[in-house]
Amino acid sequence: MKKQFLILLTIIGSFNIAHGNQTADTATRNLTSYQITSLQVLGQVWGFLKYYHPNVAKGQLNWDSVLIAKIPVFLVAGNARALNEVVLTWLNELGKVPACTQCDNTLTDRLSYNFDTAWITHRGFNGELVSKLQYILTNRSQGACYYAAYGTTHQIKIINEEAYGSPGFRYPSPDYRLLTLFRYWNIVNYFSPYKYITSKKWDSVLTELIPPFYQAKDELQYQLNIIKMIGMLEDGHSTFSGAGWSRQIRNLIGDYSYLPFSCFIVEGKAVVDLITNDSLCKAQGIALNDVIVSIDGETIEERINKYWPFICNASNKEGGLFALCNSFLFAGNTGNCAITRLTPQGVTTSLNIERSKSPLPYAPPVPIVWKMLPDNIGYIDMSELQTRDVDKIMDSLGATRGIIIDIRNHPNDTWPVIAARLSSHTYLAPRMIYPDLSYPGMYKYYGDRIAGKDQSSPYAGKVVLLVNEHTKSHGEYSAMALQGAAKTITIGSTTSGADGDWTEWIVLPGQFKTRFSGLGVYDLDGTVAQKKGVNIDIVCKPTIKGLQQGRDELIEAAIKVINGK
Template structure:
């Protein structure tokens, strides 16, 4: 009798355990339909041709997925959905022996036995193996290799959409990143866990401000300095200063316009403590999770800049100047007022001394290059300052700096025939065979203002015959920018191409290679010193 009773308890426990295992949480159900939605959108031949109103399909099946009680009922919903989409013929071109970059690739979830039954897993595997080939209705590629999001429905008045459309927007964005973002594998948080974290947050967002903050938080999880979103077309106003993160303080490190900064009584080395009544450090802690940045330093600097932007012109700064706390009245301006990009007084080049010439990459154009090297032909050192955003002239420079053509970058771009995988392109090269190239020392200056094209240009110049790179960590955001719309018509952006050194050393998040690290100091800024340039002059004089 006692044995029979124990057996019944064991059977009951096993049954309850089995039922518990089969139960699926709402978040798991929503994550699964979000993934199914994206997978079929980019992999199923009939969906990929644009034969269905795919968003409407999602809205139709969403409540069904939420009502499913276990994996069997959930799998049946998805199997039935797939069945009505049409037959999939065997793919003759889907087997490829190409060397593909697959660090971002993840379709393991399609074979998750805790969520899907055997029948559905087989269907999903079959779709992967016989996936859509050709131009997808929802995404195509630009000539350079980046994606272009196409044919997405336009949604009006979406500043605070209903729950199902908040989820739809999340899933649209998540899947674009899942299949086409080249640096997904480098994010601090696994992209799968981002989805499960954000689902309940998006469901419970109670107003426009909370919802839009969540979208910013989502985008910040890309850890990409190129990533941003804009919810309105009204332009913010700027202080006339550049801010750097030095010793975890918001320090004035440069000016967009010297004269306007002087009018506002702002000086190099000023530490900004408050903007009106807001404490900078407290605001930074509060806002940093909403600001995208490839590395810790650039993320903090970007957050400082975001805090200092605003719609109002007049404000009060509380600053630490020479260990004295002061309050100063300052003004914000439209960025165009600074004439920063077209400053007629900006230095293009200068002769530092008999041995050393200096080139400011922010100011020179292609037409200037030949004359620069003529004027510097007797110099022993050329300092090239890339602490800025240059014109696309790296090839012209390399003709004079290199004695031969050299590889400087390995690029990979989204593989539209196998979403989630990427194709390597031929290594990019720069320079020509030139026995009359510059024979002296080349010293390259970089810092956290070196971003994107600046970093790409740095990689090319680093192939020069005798080059030293000095400065500090660059922005770590290389590769062409892709701009597309978040649901509701909001412009958003990501890095669109994968960029590496030819030896596959990553530049994303890390920045370019640096030989000698020099960081500016608050004391040096107060004294008006450029400590990076000083080190370059010291090296160039040896």
């Protein structure tokens, strides 16, 4: 009987896969509230069995096809009793789960704050069903999982997921749209280290997204739902790409988005803060600290509001603005971009610049890695600093009153060598956690990373760290690690709040790809850095007036601190 059931599922699944877009207009009626509840139960049980049931986690079934076959069954389960019977029947179809002698069900050396199986007892299931689900929980699959493995840094690596690359899957049937939602939701549910700090509880996200995914009226609405879904994780490492973008979305955003500079938002205006191609900027009349007040006839505020729904890779507002400035803020459907600049005298001037469909060569001005400032104060720009040069630079700065370390950038892995020159003792670096594949949803700590150096004569001057929204990921880890090296003072504004190595690419139906933070990072005081950013001692932000005068107000603030003013 079990073999016949599996053959039937394979036939149904093969038919649906071959006809992924044949029923795209069948979900014309609104789902009832109980149908939404039933589909939520389906999504949760399907994901739970995918990673916990031995027969499923070992890849013995085409689990996507099973989901497609179960959707109509769950849709007609009109009450709690019927829903219980549907789930019980499903569990019985999968066969008996043998007792697991290898399963360690203790919490010793495990982090459980991200683990949530409350739905098993809070869904109104009867005692028999609760007992069966809890039995699977404690006698879960062990060893290699068909759907998940470790990446190079022990971050999660999702494997063996079908991409469904035919054109019809850019707007598939309602069943396959739910597959997209359930696949991503469960991957996050079991393998995102930061699921527990999203603004909305992850269970609520599933409830909210079921109707729009199931009832999406066209390709545009469906793909916008995917962007929204990814954005609801609020992860600065999230990204979304693929060959399946609809022409409608590309028209909304614009194919031309690459410029020879980047900017950041100051007092509601876009200010050029990085020249990425010096010769192209000079040819077009763009200079550092140019203040831009409009793009293609729209104010900066209007552009931000226009493109904000497309930003899915931010954990906080500052990170969102940073992401927008580096993606869509200047986007358009032609190569010509009309901007309006504000002069220091308060006069606006117009300028037409060129934007590109593809990335431009990276050719910035020659960087200054370190320099001496007035009052015998040293300055280090970590963006271009190389490990091999740290000791030589620190030797040159050894007699200074203080050092300003600028981390408003993405640094190389130079912080350990700097920490060894600043510290008088060894210390524990920010801790990292990785997913426990033997107990999906649980996490474990990496081994402690010891930084610094026991020494009697470390650098004796004051140390100031500069951070802002450009401080992201490894920049944030570097800042947190250096904060423990000495009595540093951190000056700046909220950082991007994106910590932990990326996951490998995760494929979604339609040949879309996404990823998110694969490891958790915890500050020296034990708090999570994701979303909130690094700890800041003195809040300082640049002003339009200061920038137009060519001043770096964060460096000025750092000099005052070092001078004791």
